[in-house]
Amino acid sequence: MPDREQRETDAERRRRRAQFLHELAEARELRERVTPRRARAARLRQAMRMRTFRW
Template sequence: MAPVPESTGKSPEQLDRLRRRAAFLRELEEARALRDRIAPRRAKVRQIRAAMRRATFHH
């Protein structure tokens, strides 16, 4: 993980929160990748449904 520059003006609490959020998002992505490898058919159905939602979304 790249170090967060201290000159960003963020408090230590905010930096800690950002670090924890980044770790959570990394773990979430790893879990999704694992689930996709275990159940490829479900992953394909989920991708198709997501694409349909994007295609039918109107601003």
């Protein structure tokens, strides 16, 4: 049945995506710990970008 197979691949894709996002967040935390000054500057830049963004 292709339908059941499609659901399994969707679930697998979601699981892989969750794993990827988790690893991405971990890497970001690690980078912030290693270079806090650069990370702080990046956060400030991001905040400025969000403030100047037109909704």
